[in-house]
Amino acid sequence: MASAATRDDDLPARVRELPSWMLSRAHLRAHQLLVENLQAVGFRGYHYRLLAALEEFGPASQAVLGQRTFIDRSDVVTALDELSTRGFVNRSPDTADRRRNVITITPEGTAQLLTLDEVIAQVQDDLLSALSPAERARFLVLLTRVQAEHLGRTPSTRGE
Amino acid sequence: MASAATRDDDLPARVRELPSWMLSRAHLRAHQLLVENLQAVGFRGYHYRLLAALEEFGPASQAVLGQRTFIDRSDVVTALDELSTRGFVNRSPDTADRRRNVITITPEGTAQLLTLDEVIAQVQDDLLSALSPAERARFLVLLTRVQAEHLGRTPSTRGE
């Protein structure tokens, strides 16, 4: 194999120590775990967020659901198509304002949400497995503040 | 506006408190800042990582560069096309192993890297602006461990 030297997982120091890099890697892993585990039971992250919003806040229009879940209005359409096809939500015209649909979670949807809660909890546990309970708490406090600082500053989530 | 109730940025509590959700939001913001600020000077994250690897480790083949930067081999091709067109790297056949290219950073590439270092540093500062220096240090220690725990476990980065 001539020039050898194929053993090198070393990132450049510049990159290795970058907060944004570490966030990117941690997020990538969290995302992989979520996709894997939700896919195994036939769902996506959007489904979980929508069912959670419906269960916690009650029936809502698609525009409001988009605001509550940080999902774009056009992606809300698709995700609700999938959920209603499988009987986890109902979609009916709002008689008071006929531009809107009223989305309601079904008993099957509520039951399914409880199952998904467990899947999600396992993912969190796996994700943070390197930290003790006390360290997890400290980490979450700091991460919460980092993220909260930028809440309004993101371009995203139209329909607001 | 009939049914009112259009003021609600509340996430479901289930979602709001999820470590994976907070990571996702923090990463999304970090990514936005990186893209914005690098784009303003005509670069992408891939360019920075490749230039950094070349500056710190010296000339390398594309396969090795891919390992060092966690960039897929096929994306390395494209990013190096862009860098070499603009004179920041040289790409020449490896005379010792003619399957390979030897990629070398040019003086222009090194100079440009120093400029990019500043852009990147500003992004980190903005990203963590909610935390004091001591808090940033604690946050990074914990984040480093979370991320390191999953190093080998990701499907990604072929060419290894």
Place this chain on the structure above:
DNA sequence: CAGATCTCAGCTATACTGAAATGC
């Protein structure tokens, strides 16, 4: 009329896959 809502078609970037062409 302006503005809100839902829907559809499509765009961009990241991460990734498969396979061909070449060479070891």
Place this chain on the structure above:
DNA sequence: CGCATTTCAGTATAGCTGAGATCT
């Protein structure tokens, strides 16, 4: 031959944009 390297073509997903139809 099996294996490594580069390259190209293409896939999947998330997040996002624009515009049309409908309605307030």
